Amino acid sequence: MSHAGPSTPSRKRSRWDVDESAPQSEPAQQPQKRRSKGKSAKLSPAPEQTEPPVQPVNGTSGSAERARSSHSIFVPPRTHHPPLQPSRSVYCYERLNSIEEGSYGVVFRARDKQTGDIVALKKLKLDEEKNGFPITALREINSLMVCKHENVVGIREVVVGDTLTQVFIVMDFIEHDLKTLLTIMPQPFLQSEIKTLMLQLLSAVAHCHEKWILHRDLKTSNLLMNNRGTIKVADFGLARRYGDPVGVGGLTQLVVTLWYRAPEILLGAKEYSTAVDMWSVGCIFAELLLKEPLFQAKGEIELLSMIFKLLGPPTAHSWPDYQTLPLAKTINLPPPHPPQLRQKFPYITAAGIDLLSRLLTYDPEDRISATQALKHPYFSESPLPKHPDLFSSFPSAAAGERRRKPYESPPAPARAADYKLLTDFDS
Amino acid sequence: MSTALYPLASLEQIEKTPSREDGIPYELEEDLRAHGCKLIHEAGILLKQKQVAVATAQILFQRFWYVTSMKQFGIGDIGMGALYLASKLEECPVRMRDLINVYDLLQQRTAHTRATMIASASAPSSSSHPTKEFRYTPMSYFGSTFYDLREALVIAEMQVLKRLGFNVHVVLPYGTLVNYLRVLGLTDRTDVCTRAWGYLNDALQTPVYALYAVPTIVCAAILLTVRHLGIALPSAPENRWWELFDAEWEDLWSVCGYIMRLYRDRSIEDRTRVMGMLSKKGVRQWLDEHKTVDPQT
Numbered sequence A: 001m002s003h004a005g006p007s008t009p010s011r012k013r014s015r016w017d018v019d020e021s022a023p024q025s026e027p028a029q030q031p032q033k034r035r036s037k038g039k040s041a042k043l044s045p046a047p048e049q050t051e052p053p054v055q056p057v058n059g060t061s062g063s064a065e066r067a068r069s070s071h072s073i074f075v076p077p078r079t080h081h082p083p084l085q086p087s088r089s090v091y092c093y094e095r096l097n098s099i100e101e102g103s104y105g106v107v108f109r110a111r112d113k114q115t116g117d118i119v120a121l122k123k124l125k126l127d128e129e130k131n132g133f134p135i136t137a138l139r140e141i142n143s144l145m146v147c148k149h150e151n152v153v154g155i156r157e158v159v160v161g162d163t164l165t166q167v168f169i170v171m172d173f174i175e176h177d178l179k180t181l182l183t184i185m186p187q188p189f190l191q192s193e194i195k196t197l198m199l200q201l202l203s204a205v206a207h208c209h210e211k212w213i214l215h216r217d218l219k220t221s222n223l224l225m226n227n228r229g230t231i232k233v234a235d236f237g238l239a240r241r242y243g244d245p246v247g248v249g250g251l252t253q254l255v256v257t258l259w260y261r262a263p264e265i266l267l268g269a270k271e272y273s274t275a276v277d278m279w280s281v282g283c284i285f286a287e288l289l290l291k292e293p294l295f296q297a298k299g300e301i302e303l304l305s306m307i308f309k310l311l312g313p314p315t316a317h318s319w320p321d322y323q324t325l326p327l328a329k330t331i332n333l334p335p336p337h338p339p340q341l342r343q344k345f346p347y348i349t350a351a352g353i354d355l356l357s358r359l360l361t362y363d364p365e366d367r368i369s370a371t372q373a374l375k376h377p378y379f380s381e382s383p384l385p386k387h388p389d390l391f392s393s394f395p396s397a398a399a400g401e402r403r404r405k406p407y408e409s410p411p412a413p414a415r416a417a418d419y420k421l422l423t424d425f426d427s
Numbered sequence B: 001m002s003t004a005l006y007p008l009a010s011l012e013q014i015e016k017t018p019s020r021e022d023g024i025p026y027e028l029e030e031d032l033r034a035h036g037c038k039l040i041h042e043a044g045i046l047l048k049q050k051q052v053a054v055a056t057a058q059i060l061f062q063r064f065w066y067v068t069s070m071k072q073f074g075i076g077d078i079g080m081g082a083l084y085l086a087s088k089l090e091e092c093p094v095r096m097r098d099l100i101n102v103y104d105l106l107q108q109r110t111a112h113t114r115a116t117m118i119a120s121a122s123a124p125s126s127s128s129h130p131t132k133e134f135r136y137t138p139m140s141y142f143g144s145t146f147y148d149l150r151e152a153l154v155i156a157e158m159q160v161l162k163r164l165g166f167n168v169h170v171v172l173p174y175g176t177l178v179n180y181l182r183v184l185g186l187t188d189r190t191d192v193c194t195r196a197w198g199y200l201n202d203a204l205q206t207p208v209y210a211l212y213a214v215p216t217i218v219c220a221a222i223l224l225t226v227r228h229l230g231i232a233l234p235s236a237p238e239n240r241w242w243e244l245f246d247a248e249w250e251d252l253w254s255v256c257g258y259i260m261r262l263y264r265d266r267s268i269e270d271r272t273r274v275m276g277m278l279s280k281k282g283v284r285q286w287l288d289e290h291k292t293v294d295p296q297t
Helices: A009-018 A022-043 A060-069 A136-145 A176-182 A191-208 A275-290 A300-313 A350-359 A368-376 A419-426 B010-017 B026-044 B051-064 B074-087 B096-122 B144-163 B174-183 B191-202 B214-229 B249-261 B267-275 B278-287
Strands: A092-100 A105-112 A118-125 A156-161 A167-172 A223-225 A231-233
Touching: A092 A118, A136 A156, A136 A167, A136 B074, A167 B214, A176 A223, A176 A368, A191 A231, A191 A275, A191 A368, A191 B096, A275 A350, A275 A368, A350 A368, B026 B051, B026 B096, B026 B267, B051 B074, B051 B144, B074 B096, B074 B144, B096 B144, B174 B191, B191 B214, B191 B249, B214 B249
Parallel strands: none
Antiparallel strands: A092 A105, A105 A118, A118 A167, A156 A167, A223 A231
């Protein structure tokens, strides 16, 4: 049993060194970047770009050199692949405070004991699992690992506690969530800020869809925001891979928080796709404009009638497949009337209304995709998207910082920006 | 298909696998790995499971033995755990009880085959001992066998996850094979496609998917195929076909070696030895009996 220690300390320590030394970890990052570029290059109609080092054909003597330098970006050298690394212990982190308790996990703020980095630890609830490790948790971890992106919350590793029922996902700690921000901020976001946030959200969603992942729970409380104007899509607890043939029974309809749920799911569609996320993006867009959720319904029927009221009931033209949906027969459509979007959003430009109506399109086949939405004229008309660095910062409730009382004037000259000092003084 | 980089064993992990550090000889480890993968394969067939899940399970299984010794966990249990996990990863979960029943059957059958082989080897006049038919004895529905196996299954699944750091990203080689055969203009030759596809599947019983990138393994399968079928591909130094796919000759050759070693004949002793080591108990017993062999050499 002497060897049985699964920790094998020497290996652990060496890996830890690798983690710490910056020059070591950098080349490991590079292939990822190059890969993602390669992916987009593959989709764009210019594949010649993928082989930049075109050696002079006449130089026959350089065949040995050519063998070295001709690695395609689609086939990175073996050394770029990560090694097999067992999970570290949760004791590598120092627990600070708990942030929230979700439906199937608690989130803690913690500090990496070696690097001092502040991270978020999400503890998975595994106590009463009858079927081994829950498939939802597997999907969440896999989705996060596959969807690495500037605007997706970064997964650092998965660590384990003393027993097999303690598993924590380690993620970058982000100060705010958009939902809380929207409720506490005195003014709504400016148009230029909304454009920046929407572009970030859309590029994250486009990235996930390109990696064959559906998020299935996009909403403002799952969009985290740091103090540098960057939002990160979080909580992949309902995410799953799409594109494979779906088994008997289809995909579950028990997804997406009600207010953000697409009409095809409400009507019982057994197969749905990326369009469900785009509907949620539309609801988020509207929420940013209104500073409150668009459809605050108490139940599915109420939600449907709110949607019908805002967009006009679906017609054979706007949604040809409507009648084939399982629950369509049970719904009584109100008398036809035109969409009320302009009345609901009087201050937005025509391009803005156009983007919103393309996101909130009934027919999933017709609904705009994330890649298309990124190119929408709304983002190129005045006012242009604001640079993320120009966003204001807020005290973070998740980090236990206190908010300045509204209407409190800055205390003394020069120190006004240092809210930390201020809160220290308060307490 | 996602393109994120999948993990491969590091040089250090390849040079001294945990099992070899515990005194299990190289060849024995190779045979045990192959046998564990055969069990996964057979269980997959009995469960009518999709090949993508079976292949994923075999790759996870191979990776696992670069971070864990066979003295610590049995190849039977870990194979079962890997198949259970892979079925979830590929969105085609299996019922625990079905998987447990299937593995129980396979283990009983292995034990029976082993006993028969040993009996016939020790008593050459086999006519006096007619070989007994294999009879499967199902476990009782609420018996302790089931609960013990279920416990082992849950632990094995968790251990696979934990020791692979929850990075269970696997890329299968089939799509790449189709692409490469198309580039080489070989898709019309059914015999080429079938044979190369078969080599890729057989390679799942070797560690190569934990050691080499997919393009290398696919090139090796094509190389074996064209050599066996006598098809010439450009191989002159200035335009070697495998360089088009970023594979190195040494790696190709090594993968071919791993695959061809699967087909060599094993002696009855070798085969019965492996069949007796499905559990860690069997491995430990063997290690105790062979203590005189110094593992350090």
